[in-house]
Every structure is written in C-alpha cells, then in structure tokens.
Amino acid sequence: MIHEPDSRPRLALLLLRLISYLVPASRRREWRAEWSGEIVHRGQGATRRHMRKRIGLLRRTAGAIVHALWLRKQEWSIDLMGQDLKYAFRIFRRRPLFAGIIVATIGLGVGTTTSMFSVVNGILLRPLPFASPEELVMVWEHNLPRNRPTNVVSPANFIAWGERNNVFTGLGALTAISGTLTGDGEPERIGLVMATAEVWPVMGVTPAIGRTFTPEEDLPSAGRRAALLSYGFWQRRFGGSRDVLGRVLTVNDETIEVVGVLPEAFRFRFPYTFDATESMDVWMAHQLPAEARSIYGRWLQVVGRLRQGVSVEQAQAHMESIAARIREERGDAMAGWSANVVPLHQQVVGETERALWIVFAAVVGVLLIACANVAHLLLARSTERIPEIAARTAMGATRTRIVRQLLTESVMLGLVGGVVGMALAFGAVRLTVLLGADTVPRLDEVGIDLGILGFAAGLSLLTGIVFGLVPALQLSRPNLGDALKEGGMRAGTSRGHARLRTGLVVGEVALSLVLLAGAGLLIRSFVNLVETGIGVDAENVLVANVQLPDSRYPEEENKIRAFEDLVSRVSNIPGVMEASAITFAPLTGAGSATDFRAFDKPEPQPGEEPVADIRWVHRDYHRAMGIPLRAGRSFSEADGADGQLVVLISEWMAENIWPNENPLGKTILMEWGDTLVAQVVGVVGDVRHGGPNMESRAKIYWHHVQFSTFDFMTLVARTDRDPMEVLPSIRQAVRDVDPLLPVYQAETVDDLLAEAIAPQRFTLVMLGVFSIVALVLAAIGIYGVISYSVSQQVRELGIRVALGATGRQIVGSVVRRAFLWIGGGLLIGTGVTLLASSLVESMVFEIEPTDPVAISLAAIVLALSALLASYLPARRAGRVDPARTLRTE
Amino acid sequence: MPRKTLGNTTVAVLNAIAGGVQYGFDIMDATSLASGTVYPALGRLERQGLVESRWEDHARAAAEKRPPRKYYRITGAGTIALTESARRIAELGRALRPLVDGKGPKGGV
Numbered sequence: 001m002i003h004e005p006d007s008r009p010r011l012a013l014l015l016l017r018l019i020s021y022l023v024p025a026s027r028r029r030e031w032r033a034e035w036s037g038e039i040v041h042r043g044q045g046a047t048r049r050h051m052r053k054r055i056g057l058l059r060r061t062a063g064a065i066v067h068a069l070w071l072r073k074q075e076w077s078i079d080l081m082g083q084d085l086k087y088a089f090r091i092f093r094r095r096p097l098f099a100g101i102i103v104a105t106i107g108l109g110v111g112t113t114t115s116m117f118s119v120v121n122g123i124l125l126r127p128l129p130f131a132s133p134e135e136l137v138m139v140w141e142h143n144l145p146r147n148r149p150t151n152v153v154s155p156a157n158f159i160a161w162g163e164r165n166n167v168f169t170g171l172g173a174l175t176a177i178s179g180t181l182t183g184d185g186e187p188e189r190i191g192l193v194m195a196t197a198e199v200w201p202v203m204g205v206t207p208a209i210g211r212t213f214t215p216e217e218d219l220p221s222a223g224r225r226a227a228l229l230s231y232g233f234w235q236r237r238f239g240g241s242r243d244v245l246g247r248v249l250t251v252n253d254e255t256i257e258v259v260g261v262l263p264e265a266f267r268f269r270f271p272y273t274f275d276a277t278e279s280m281d282v283w284m285a286h287q288l289p290a291e292a293r294s295i296y297g298r299w300l301q302v303v304g305r306l307r308q309g310v311s312v313e314q315a316q317a318h319m320e321s322i323a324a325r326i327r328e329e330r331g332d333a334m335a336g337w338s339a340n341v342v343p344l345h346q347q348v349v350g351e352t353e354r355a356l357w358i359v360f361a362a363v364v365g366v367l368l369i370a371c372a373n374v375a376h377l378l379l380a381r382s383t384e385r386i387p388e389i390a391a392r393t394a395m396g397a398t399r400t401r402i403v404r405q406l407l408t409e410s411v412m413l414g415l416v417g418g419v420v421g422m423a424l425a426f427g428a429v430r431l432t433v434l435l436g437a438d439t440v441p442r443l444d445e446v447g448i449d450l451g452i453l454g455f456a457a458g459l460s461l462l463t464g465i466v467f468g469l470v471p472a473l474q475l476s477r478p479n480l481g482d483a484l485k486e487g488g489m490r491a492g493t494s495r496g497h498a499r500l501r502t503g504l505v506v507g508e509v510a511l512s513l514v515l516l517a518g519a520g521l522l523i524r525s526f527v528n529l530v531e532t533g534i535g536v537d538a539e540n541v542l543v544a545n546v547q548l549p550d551s552r553y554p555e556e557e558n559k560i561r562a563f564e565d566l567v568s569r570v571s572n573i574p575g576v577m578e579a580s581a582i583t584f585a586p587l588t589g590a591g592s593a594t595d596f597r598a599f600d601k602p603e604p605q606p607g608e609e610p611v612a613d614i615r616w617v618h619r620d621y622h623r624a625m626g627i628p629l630r631a632g633r634s635f636s637e638a639d640g641a642d643g644q645l646v647v648l649i650s651e652w653m654a655e656n657i658w659p660n661e662n663p664l665g666k667t668i669l670m671e672w673g674d675t676l677v678a679q680v681v682g683v684v685g686d687v688r689h690g691g692p693n694m695e696s697r698a699k700i701y702w703h704h705v706q707f708s709t710f711d712f713m714t715l716v717a718r719t720d721r722d723p724m725e726v727l728p729s730i731r732q733a734v735r736d737v738d739p740l741l742p743v744y745q746a747e748t749v750d751d752l753l754a755e756a757i758a759p760q761r762f763t764l765v766m767l768g769v770f771s772i773v774a775l776v777l778a779a780i781g782i783y784g785v786i787s788y789s790v791s792q793q794v795r796e797l798g799i800r801v802a803l804g805a806t807g808r809q810i811v812g813s814v815v816r817r818a819f820l821w822i823g824g825g826l827l828i829g830t831g832v833t834l835l836a837s838s839l840v841e842s843m844v845f846e847i848e849p850t851d852p853v854a855i856s857l858a859a860i861v862l863a864l865s866a867l868l869a870s871y872l873p874a875r876r877a878g879r880v881d882p883a884r885t886l887r888t889e
Numbered sequence: 890m891p892r893k894t895l896g897n898t899t900v901a902v903l904n905a906i907a908g909g910v911q912y913g914f915d916i917m918d919a920t921s922l923a924s925g926t927v928y929p930a931l932g933r934l935e936r937q938g939l940v941e942s943r944w945e946d947h948a949r950a951a952a953e954k955r956p957p958r959k960y961y962r963i964t965g966a967g968t969i970a971l972t973e974s975a976r977r978i979a980e981l982g983r984a985l986r987p988l989v990d991g992k993g994p995k996g997g998v
Contacts, residue, residue: 037950037958038914044955059924060917066925070932 009043009054012061019061022068024075031071035064084408095381099413101780102377106417106463108773109370111424114448114456116363116766118429120356122446128345129265131204132305136344137312138271139171139302139319145336145608150347152272153300155292157326161302161339162198164322167315168304172199173286175300176270179252180549180742181282189744190233191279192251193270194286202305203268208234210245210260213285217259220289224248227256231264233281249282253551256284269348269441270301303344316341336607348441355763355843362518362770365511367459369774372504373781375467378410379500380788382471389475399476406472407465414464415457422456436762501785502821509825510832512778513855513862515771517833518840520854522764525844529757532846534586535687535696537626538753542723543585544730544746547712552738560641560705562737563713567618569733570717575726578624578718583616583704585714586689587752588745591615592710596700598657599667599677612653612698613689614672616708621701622648622684624716625749630654632664632682635703645678645706653698654683668700676707691756693845715743723748763843775862779869786818787873798882807878814877818870826859898922900974902930903963906940907971911960931961939967 016035023031042057092099127133140150141157153161153173162171172195179192199205200212213226229237229244238244247258262283270280306315319339327334346353389402429448436443546566553559563581571579584591595609604610619635621627630651639646647668654663663680670676686696702708719726731743754761790797797810837849847854895903898920905919917927934940940961950957963971 033956034913034959037956038912040955041912041958042914044953060914061924063924063926064928066923067928067932070929074932 009039009057012039012043012054012057015058015061016064019064019068022065023071027071031068035061035067084405085412087405088409088412098377098381101784102374102413103417103420105370105373105377105777105780106414106460107420107424108777109367109463110418110421110456110460111428112363112770112773113367113459114421114425114452115428115432116360116770117455118425118448118452119432119443119446120360121452123440123442124349124353124356126445128348129267130344133345134343135306135308136203137168137304137306137315138342138344138347139304140340140342141298142323142338142340143336144338146611149340150271150342151337152298153302154298155288155300157323157337157339158300158302159288160326161319161322164325165318167307167310167318168202169307170198170202171302171304172196172202173288173300173302174199174268174270175286176272176280178547178744179282180547180740181249181251182253182740183250187740187742188237189742190251190281193280193283195283196286196288199303202303204305205262205266207260208263209242210258213259218285218287220287222285222287225254225256225284225287226259227251227282227284228260228262229258230262230279230281230283231266233279234261237281251282251284253549256282271347271350272301304341312341312343332606335605350441351842352440352759354839355759358518358839358843359763359766359770362515362767362774365515366770366774366777369508369511369777369781371463371467372508373777373784374413374463375470376501376504376781376788377784378467378471380784382406382475383792385475393476402476403469403472406475407468410468410472411461411464414460414462414468417463418457418460421460422453425452425456432766435765436758440759440762498789501789505782505785505818505821506825506828508778508781509822509862509866510829512771512774513826513829513858514833514836515767515774516858516862517829517855518836519764519768519771520858521840521844521847521849521851522760522767524851524854525847526757526760526764528846529692529760532692534689534692534753534756535627535685536586536749537718538749540719540721540723541625541749542715542717542719542727542730542746543588543749543752544715544717544727544743545588545712546715546734546741546743548738548741550711552740553711556708559711560708563618563704565737566715566734567620569736570715570730573717573726573729573733575719575721575729576717577720578620578716580620580624580716581618581704581713582621582716583708583710583713584613584689585716586687587691587749587756588714591689593697594670594672596668596670599669601657610657610698612649612700614670615699615701616704616710616713617701618713619703619705621716624718625687626718627687628685630683630685631662632680634682634684635701639703639706641705643706645676646681646703647678648682648684648701649680650686650696650699651683652686652696653700656698670700672707672709678702692753693757693760760843760845775865778862779865782818782822782866783869783872786814786870787876790814790873790877793877794880797877797880801880802882810880811871811874811878814874815867815870818866818874822863822866822870826863829862830855830859894977895970895974896930897978898926899930899933900971900978902927903934903939903967903971903974906934906961907963907968911962912958913961916961934967935961937966937970939964939970 013036016032016039020028020032020035039057039061042060043054128136130136138150139153139161141153142149143151155173158171158173165171174196175194177192177194179190181188181190197213197215197218205212207228208231210228212228216222217226227249234240234244244258244261248255249258250256268280304315306312316339319341323334323337323339327337392402393399426448429446433443433446546563548559548562553562567579567581570576573579591613592615593611593613595611597603597609617635619637619639622629622634631654632648634648635646649657649663649668657663658666663683666680668678668680670678684701687699688694688696689699704713715730717723717726717730727746730746734741734743800810801807833855834850841849901920901922902916905916908919910916910919913924913927913931916922916931917924920927922930931940931942935942940963942959942961944959945957947957
C-alpha cells in the first residue's frame with residue numbers, strides 16, 4: 001500500500017476509521033474530522049520514498065486508540081459516575097425501607113444459592129482427588145434374584161475378573177477392618193485396610209514418602225506384610241518423622257513393615273467397612289491366601305480403572321459376559337450372581353446426589369422468588385418516578401443517560417445485596433458443614449473459594465442488571481412525555497404492568513407452596529422414621545467393642561470364656577441394669593449374612609435360597625436391648641456347647657418362611673464351614689440393622705457358646721443413668737480381664753440412631769430453612785404487590801368511599817382480589833407439587849409423596865401468611881380519606 | 890471547578906501552543922510527545938478553558954485538496970495557568986538543582 005501513487009495515507013485513514021468506533025458516538029464525527037485533517041495533511045507528499053515518514057504517521061495514528069479510550073472514559077467519567085452513585089445512594093436516604101427490602105431480598109437469594117452451590121460444587125461437581133478420577137469404578141457382585149446390585153466380591157471371582165477382563169487397566173481389592181496396634185506405648189485401636197498391590201496403580205497414588213508395595217510383596221509367600229501409613233496417622237503417631245520408613249509395627253499380633261506414607265489428600269470412602277471410625281490408618285498388603293480364594297465368602301471391595309476409551313456401559317456389558325461364563329463353569333454355586341460396574345463418584349456420592357439436587361432446586365426456587373420481588377419492587381418504584389424521569393428527559397437528558405442512572409441504582413442495590421449474601425453464605429456453609437459433617441460424604445471438602453465468590457458476585461450483578469434493565473428501558477421510552485400530561489401517577493397501572501404483577505404473585509405463591517409442601521413431606525417422613533426406630537429400646541443403652549487377638553485367645557473356647565467373663569463383670573457394674581453382647585450390633589455398619597434352608601420346605605432352585613442376617617449373641621442380648629420375645633423362649637445357660645443347636649429367628653423370617661405355621665420347633669440348615677442343623681426355639685421382634693428406613697429382613701440369632709466364628713463382640717449395657725457415666729467402669733472391667741484389650745467405639749444407641757437418621761435430618765433442615773426463607777420472601781412480595789396496587793388505586797378507592805362504601809367493604813374487596821391471586825398460585829403450586837412428587841419418592845419413609853396432609857398444611861400456612869401480607873395494605877386502603885385523595889388530583 | 894496543578898506533559902503542550910504551535914501533529918513534533926499523550930492533554934486543557942479550538946478556513950483546506958484541520962489557541966486563563974505552572978516548575982527546578990549538580994544524595998542524576 002505504501003507504493004500507491006495516491007498520496008492519501010489510506011492505511012492510516014482505515015486504521016483511524018476502525019479506531020473511531022471506540023469513540024463515543026456523540027463525538028465520533030468531530031473526532032474523525034480532527035484526526036483525518038492532521039493525517040491527510042501530514043500524508044501529503046509522503047510517497048514511497050518517505051517510508052520512514054509514513055511509518056511514523058501510522059504510529060501516530062495508532063496513538064489515536066489512547067485518545068479514543070480516553071474520551072470513552074471521559075464519557076463514563078468520575079463526574080458522571082459520581083453523579084449516578086450520588087443519585088443511587090439517595091435511594092438509601094430517601095427510601096430506606098425500599099432499599100433495605102431489596103438488599104435483604106437479594107442477600108437472602110444470593111446467600112442461600114451461593115451456600116448451596118458451594119455444597120453442590122464441593123460434593124457433586126468437583127472431581128474426586130485421584131488422577132483421572134472419571135476412569136475409576138467399583139466392581140461388585142450383583143445378586144439378581146435378591147436384587148443386591150452392590151454385593152461384596154468373593155476372592156475367586158476377583159481373581160477371575162482380573163485375569164479375564166480387557167476393559168480395566170487393573171483391578172484392586174480392598175478390605176476395611178480394624179486392628180490393635182501394640183508395641184511401644186498404649187495399645188491403640190486403629191483403622192486397618194488390606195489392599196492388593198494393584199490398588200496403587202489403579203488409584204494413581206504417589207506416596208508422600210517411601211513407596212507403595214509391589215505385587216511380589218502381595219503374595220501370600222512374601223512373609224512380613226508391607227504397609228503404608230495414612231498421612232494423618234503418620235503425623236499423629238510418629239510426628240511426621242521420615243525414620244518411620246522401614247519400621248516394624250505390631251498390628252493384631254502380626255508384624256508389618258512400613259514402606260511408605262500416603263499423600264495428605266488421599267481419601268477413600270469404603271462403601272462397606274468393619275471399622276466404624278473410618279480412620280484407615282494403616283494400609284497393608286492383602287496377601288490373599290490360597291485357601292481364601294474360594295467363590296464362597298464374599299468380602300472384597302474391588303476398585304478398577306477403565307482403559308482409555310472404554311465407557312462404563314462397555315465395561316458393564318463385558319463384565320456381565322464374564323460373569324455369565326463363570327456361572328456356566330461353576331454351576332449352582334454361582335447361580336443368580338452377575339457383576340456390576342459403578343463409577344466411583346456415583347458410589348461415593350450415592351443417594352446424597354438426589355437429595356442435594358432437590359435442595360439445590362429448592363434454593364433456585366428461593367432465588368427466583370427473590371428476583372421476582374426485586375423486579376416488582378423496582379417496577380413499582382419506576383412508575384412512581386415517571387414524573388421525575390419525564391422532567392429530566394424534557395430538560396435534555398439522553399436516553400442512555402437515564403438508563404445508565406437507573407442501572408447504576410439497581411446494580412448498586414444488587415451489589416450491596418450480594419455482599420450481604422456472601423456474608424450470609426459464609427455463615428451458612430459453616431453451619432451446613434457442622435450440621436452434616438459425618439453424614440454427607442465429602443461435606444468436609446466443601447468451602448467457599450474464589451470461584452464461588454465469583455459465582456455470588458456474578459449472580460448479584462446479574463440480578464441487578466436484568467431486573468434493573470426492564471424498568472429502566474421502560475422508563476426511558478421516548479414517548480414518556482405523554483406520561484407527564486396524564487398526571488404521571490396512573491401511567492404505571494397499564495395493563496401490562498398489572499398482568500406482570502399478578503403473574504409475580506401467582507408464581508411466588510406456587511413456588512413457595514412446592515417448597516413448603518416438600519418440607520412438610522420430609523417432616524412427616526422424619527417423624528415416621530423417629531417413631532419407627534429400629535426395633536430396640538434405645539434409651540440408656542451403651543455399646544462398646546472388644547476384640548480378642550488370636551495370639552492370646554487361640555481357641556474358640558478361650559474366646560467364649562472371655563466374652564462370658566466380660567459380660568458378667570459388666571453386669572456387676574453399679575448402674576448397669578442389664579448387660580450382654582453381640583457380634584455386629586445394630587447401626588454399627590457391617591453385618592454378616594448367608595443363605596439357609598428350612599428343612600420342612602422344598603429345596604429351592606439354586607440361587608434362590610432364602611438369605612438371613614446371622615448374629616451371634618450372648619444369651620441375654622434381646623432382654624438387654626429391649627427386643628421383644630414374640631414366641632417361644634430365649635437362650636439360656638442350658639443351651640451349652642454340647643447341647644442341641646438352637647436359634648432364635650426374627651418375626652419377619654417367621655412370617656415369610658412359615659406363613660400361618662408355628663415356627664417353633666422347625667429345623668433350619670445353614671452352611672458355615674460345615675452344615676449346621678439347628679432348631680428354632682424362639683421368635684423375636686425385627687431389628688432394622690442399618691437404620692429405621694431399612695427393610696426388615698430374615699435374621700437368625702445363634703448363641704455364641706454354641707457357634708461363633710468371629711473374634712470380636714460388642715458389649716451392650718442398659719443403665720439406669722447416662723450410659724456414658726458407666727463407660728469408665730466398663731473400660732476398667734475389660735482391663736481387669738485383660739489389660740491389653742482396648743475398648744473402642746463406645747457409643748450410646750441413641751447417638752447411633754441419631755447418626756443413622758442424620759442424612760434425612762440434614763435434608764430436612766436444609767429444605768426446611770429454605771422453604772421458610774421462601775415463605776418470608778413470598779410474603780414480602782405479596783405485601784409489596786398489594787400495597788403498591790392499593791397506592792395506585794387511592795383515587796378510585798376514595799371515590800368509592802365518597803359514594804358510600806364502608807371501610808370494611810374496601811378492605812374486603814382488596815383482600816378478595818389478593819385471594820384470587822393467592823388461590824391461583826396455590827392451585828398451580830399443588831399441581832407442580834403433585835408432578836414433582838415422584839422425585840422425592842425415594843427420600844420419604846412410610847408416607848405417600850403426594851401426602852394430602854403435607855400439601856394442605858403447606859397451603860394453609862401459605863394462605864395465612866399471604867392473607868396477613870395482603871391484609872395490612874388493605875387495612876390502609878380502608879382508611880382512605882376521600883376528601884384528601886380527591887383534592888390531590 | 891477548582892484549578893488543579895497541571896501535569897508536566899500538559900504544561901509542555903500548553904507552552905507549545907502559547908509559542909504559536911497550533912495543530913495537534915505539530916505540537917507532537919514540538920514537544921516530542923506521543924499522539925496518545927498530546928490529544929488527551931488537549932482535551933483536558935480545552936475542558937478547563939485554558940485553550941480553545943477552531944476549524945481552519947475551509948476554502949484554504951479545499952485549495953490544498955485536503956480536509957480542514959483543527960487548531961488550538963491559548964486563552965487568557967491559559968496564559969495565567971501557564972505562568973503559574975512555569976513559576977512552580979522553576980521553583981521545583983531550583984529545589985532539584987543540587988541533584989543535577991551532583992551535590993545531592995549519592996546516586997543522584
């Protein structure tokens with residue numbers, strides 16, 4: 001272009017033209033004229049021989065950008081901005097209630113949404129702290145006839161899966177147990193995890209120090225087990241010293257060698273654990289022994305990493321086909337068993353996901369109500385300001401100028417509300433974490449970070465802009481001048497505005513009803529849960545675990561004697577009314593189950609044998625726990641090791657195995673190493689092991705003197721005082737029997753029960769709080785709309801009073817109209833509630849999700865609040881003084 | 890608006906105009922300042938009433954086959970402001986003199 005014969009500097013002029021669009025439109029023409037005048041003047045005579053001159057010209061032209069931006073900044077200059085802000089702050093001074101309500105409304109909306117978003121973000125959206133976490137899955141055995149899709153895995157199947165699959169880079173097996181660490185210092189109860197060597201590459205773990213263990217160290221022949229310590233345990237027990245590498249520890253009387261320490265962020269939540277502390281202090285080589293590699297006995301939890309490009313569905317199909325082949329090879333033993341691949345994230349988050357999304361939806365509902373209120377308040381105010389704006393327009397204010405000023409106001413209100421909301425969110429998140437810390441997975445990872453604050457700021461800014469823009473644009477319409485002629489005050493009662501307001505009230509009422517009905521449903525469901533309980537008398541009962549190490553209690557007999565001794569000592573403690581013991585106490589997590597046969601019933605198809613939970617109890621267990629004896633007798637000292645094998649069964653089992661028959665005296669067969677044949681001598685009440693919302697199942701109780709296989713029991717003590725008061729005496733009693741036995745996880749059954757229903761309580765409290773916020777906001781909204789429409793109708797009302805209408809009639813007519821809107825909202829809300837009810841179906845307990853009581857209660861609460869909110873302005877309308885209102889016109 | 894102290898670049902621009910340099914690009918040449926500095930300075934000066942701008946005679950521009958240029962002239966207030974600024978800068982210069990002469994703190998200019 002430099003070589004052009006024309007002497008006009010075209011390139012520079014083109015550049016100038018582009019830059020000119022940065023200049024505010026009002027000054028663009030003149031600006032362009034001034035610059036092009038200079039450029040053309042300079043460019044004249046600068047031909048190709050004056051290359052340097054032309055480049056210099058281009059550089060100067062480029063400098064026009066700075067000038068243009070400077071002008072743009074002047075347009076938004078501090079002066080004008082300051083003016084806008086001054087106007088905006090005037091709202092706070094002149095209309096403090098109006099501004100306060102808007103700020104509070106936005107604050108509540110932004111605060112609740114932000115806090116809930118941070119919870120959803122921390123739990124559901126943020127990836128798990130593993131390398132490529134989306135590839136991680138858990139693989140379970142799936143019992144089809146019994147509909148147990150996430151059953152623990154037998155070692156034989158785990159090995160077969162590992163050898164045959166081509167969808168995983170590796171499969172690792174884990175077992176969470178607990179153990180006693182002895183050696184230097186006090187014996188300590190620790191969380192123990194057995195892991196196969198594959199676990200480390202599968203999870204992508206790089207140890208903080210040391211190394212992970214190798215496949216060779218995982219062989220049963222490898223000798224002393226290699227172990228990794230959790231970061232927390234390393235810090236707590238060994239002060240974070242590097243010398244820990246190579247140390248030999250004694251756990252459960254077995255020596256293990258520390259080869260590494262896990263990274264601080266490493267966290268794995270076991271779907272099933274025998275260790276309720278979930279501390280997982282020591283991770284040692286599994287060394288699956290040859291004799292354990294059977295298809296019977298399922299106890300492994302399997303993690304896998306999908307090969308690149310393999311989807312969960314493909315892996316699932318592949319594993320099903322492997323399971324089908326294993327079924328063919330193994331015959332009856334595997335009948336009814338398939339495999340199930342579950343993404344790890346889904347496994348960890350589990351049922352929380354649905355609850356969280358529902359609560360989040362509730363919060364979005366709150367936000368919508370808040371926005372509706374803000375929109376209405378700004379709209380109502382904007383009609384009041386028509387004369388002001390019209391006057392300013394008449395005096396020459398441009399449309400942009402007016403829109404800008406109105407927007408500054410609403411954005412400022414939004415931002416102040418946002419600050420309030422963020423403060424609220426900080427508090428709310430801390431409260432939420434406190435409330436649900438132990439019950440909601442990953443909740444401890446939840447916090448407010450910069451992203452969340454950005455979310456809140458964006459949200460409030462958006463609220464301010466969107467809800468300020470509509471009234472701002474409306475107010476700055478060019479034909480606003482007509483408004484002045486009409487007297488201003490009534491211009492806002494146009495049909496469009498009125499319809500919008502009706503819509504807002506109806507929508508708010510409908511949304512609040514959905515939330516309130518949901519909360520009501522959860523409250524009723526929660527009451528059901530608490531009232532149902534788990535089938536034991538939970539008051540003043542303490543449970544505490546004791547484990548007897550094999551090394552000092554090698555024979556079953558030693559263990560039986562020790563447990564008998566323990567129970568009798570505990571029962572002699574002052575304050576203890578009843579004492580007993582059980583292996584796998586209710587509400588403590590793990591349990592044990594197997595299939596059995598009723599001798600007098602036809603042999604079932606392979607894979608369809610009935611299954612029962614198996615428990616081993618000290619003879620007084622049911623009395624101590626307050627589990628009623630429904631028929632027959634309980635265990636007695638006469639049911640000794642040499643006597644006839646006898647069992648107690650649960651009511652559910654009696655009714656389902658022997659419907660309309662007397663179960664007493666019936667015989668059951670059960671495989672447990674050997675075939676055990678026992679007679680049913682009693683029927684006891686059902687106990688829901690996992691919590692009140694679990695289904696009752698068949699349960700068989702064995703007298704531990706006759707048959708026991710585990711080396712741990714939970715002592716049970718019913719006291720006549722606060723059970724925790726007798727805990728020291730119980731510890732002493734255990735020490736008296738054996739000073740090396742730790743008592744661990746001592747808790748009251750009341751606390752366990754509270755813990756078991758804590759997730760429901762968490763959802764309930766969250767939804768409850770949000771629905772109350774929604775109710776308050778809706779009431780504010782209704783109050784705002786009604787009082788605004790009353791103020792708009794002052795003249796009409798005045799005329800009616802002048803014509804003889806009484807105050808009561810006026811109040812009645814206002815309230816009646818309000819109720820028409822509220823009724824419409826209730827109707828729509830009921831419809832939505834019924835439609836949405838299927839969403840909460842899985843979350844409620846022994847109640848229909850369309851429960852009419854919950855819905856009508858919610859409707860009544862809402863209707864009363866709405867009535868109050870519309871009565872206050874209506875009363876004001878009833879006191880209208882006709883003489884005064886007519887005079888003002 | 891209370892008179893603010895003029896910045897050094899603004900003073901340079903004002904001084905150039907007072908010296909008879911009238912056009913934007915000529916001011917750049919006279920002061921060695923960049924276009925992005927000179928024009929905002931002109932804008933500020935004009936807003937403060939220290940300079941005023943006019944368009945040159947259209948006929949003359951047309952004769953030279955180019956669009957008309959805008960030129961700037963100093964106002965009375967501008968002259969006063971320039972004098973004040975000159976005095977201030979001179980005082981500052983006296984105060985800074987030791988630095989230039991190397992009698993000031995170590996490392997001086």
